[in-house]
Amino acid sequence: MPDNLAPPSWDAAQRRPHQGGQAKGYDKGGLSVSVSVEWMADTGAELSVVTKDVAKNFNLAPVGGSASGTTGGGGIIIKSGMEMEFEVFDSAGKVVPITSSLDVGVKPNNDGSEILGVDAIDTAGAVIEWDPGTLTGRLRQP
Amino acid sequence: MTDEEFSNWLSREVASKDMTQSQMDDLLQQKALFVRELGKPDSPLRDPYRLKIVGYVAEHRRIDTSIHKLLDDAKQKFPGRMIYFEPIGFDLF
Numbered sequence: 601m602p603d604n605l606a607p608p609s610w611d612a613a614q615r616r617p618h619q620g621g622q623a624k625g626y627d628k629g630g631l632s633v634s635v636s637v638e639w640m641a642d643t644g645a646e647l648s649v650v651t652k653d654v655a656k657n658f659n660l661a662p663v664g665g666s667a668s669g670t671t672g673g674g675g676i677i678i679k680s681g682m683e684m685e686f687e688v689f690d691s692a693g694k695v696v697p698i699t700s701s702l703d704v705g706v707k708p709n710n711d712g713s714e715i716l717g718v719d720a721i722d723t724a725g726a727v728i729e730w731d732p733g734t735l736t737g738r739l740r741q742p
Numbered sequence: 743m744t745d746e747e748f749s750n751w752l753s754r755e756v757a758s759k760d761m762t763q764s765q766m767d768d769l770l771q772q773k774a775l776f777v778r779e780l781g782k783p784d785s786p787l788r789d790p791y792r793l794k795i796v797g798y799v800a801e802h803r804r805i806d807t808s809i810h811k812l813l814d815d816a817k818q819k820f821p822g823r824m825i826y827f828e829p830i831g832f833d834l835f
Contacts, residue, residue, distance in 0.1 A: 628759070645835035647809050655760075662761045663813055664797065664825035665769055667748035669782065671833045675743035675751065677761075678813060678825075703813055705835070708743070708751050715835055719810055 601693045605730055605737040606684035608638050608713070615732040618713070619739065621686040623650060623709045624699075625658035633657050637714045639686055641728050641739060648684055649676065649705035654714060658682050663703055676705040686716060688726040689740040696741065698724040748773070765824050772798040772826035780828075781831070782783050794833075797827035809834060 605617035623635045635657050637650070660679035667675045684700045700720040721728060721739065730737035743751075749770060755761035776798045781787045788796075797804045797812050800820040806812040809827075816825040 642835065646829075647834060649835055656758070660760070662755070662765055662769075662824065663817065663825060664754075664799070664828050666746075666829075666834075667743045667745065667773065668828050670835055673743060675748050676834070677751075677755065678809075702810060708747075717835065 601689055601738060601740060603736045603738050604687060604689060604695075605641060605728070605739060607735050608640070610638075615735060616713075617728070617730040617737050619686055619716070621663075621684065621716075623654055623657070623682055623684060623714070625682040627657065628659045628678050630659075639684070639716035640713035641721065641730070642713075642729060643718055643721075644716045645715045646719065647678075648700070648702065648717040648720045649696065649707060649709040649715040650682070651707050651712070651714060653710050655679065655682070655704075655706040675708055675713075675724070677708075678703050679706055684720055686720070686739070688724050689738055691741055696724075698726075700713065700724070757758075769824040769826055772824060775801060776826050776828065777791075792831040795827055795829045798823045799823050799825035 607614045608618040618638045618640050621639050623637050627633045660681040665677040665679045680703050690696050690698050700723045725741050726739045752766040756766050794805050795812050799816040800823045
């Protein structure tokens with residue numbers, strides 16, 4: 601089966617799995633907006649999270665928030681209204697586009713990656729395979 | 743994130759029209775209730791909720807092990823209200 605996870609484009613030596621995708625929604629004027637992102641597939645993340653600058657492209661509805669609960673002690677605001685697009689392979693190796701409309705966390709800054717959490721991976725019915733030695737892997741449906 | 747940092751962040755959200763003043767006030771009110779009833783992170787009052795996510799919405803305490811279930815429950819039972827939450831004994835990401 602081919603790979604759909606790789607190091608991020610900005611650092612070919614990084615050992616964490618990324619995949620190019622889209623964040624989609626509507627801006628404050630009601631126009632459709634699509635932003636290219638590199639999702640970091642993170643099995644240590646309960647929910648998917650985007651940076652401040654990605655979130656500000658969209659008109660998102662705040663749902664709640666927390667001043668703690670993240671590694672490093674940062675806060676998070678939960679918002680609705682953004683879709684995450686990424687892809688997985690089906691059991692035959694065919695590309696399956698996935699759209700997740702789950703609420704996302706928004707960081708207070710632009711530190712770190714856009715995070716594809718286990719919530720979105722589970723929505724896709726996918727498992728994650730990643731070899732940090734060869735820097736290859738895939739999100740695939742069993 | 744300190745109380746001041748969190749409050750300042752919400753103020754910036756209001757200034758950029760990404761949150762309303764009433765949503766900010768609601769969230770800080772729920773946060774204050776959370777701290778009043780469960781204390782700071784090292785408080786033994788939190789021990790019964792270890793490895794759960796505790797939230798306060800509309801002055802009600804809600805508990806779940808899944809952040810999305812907690813959020814969906816809050817939205818269903820208290821539409822339009824903000825939920826303040828903290829995972830107890832673990833990090834969300």
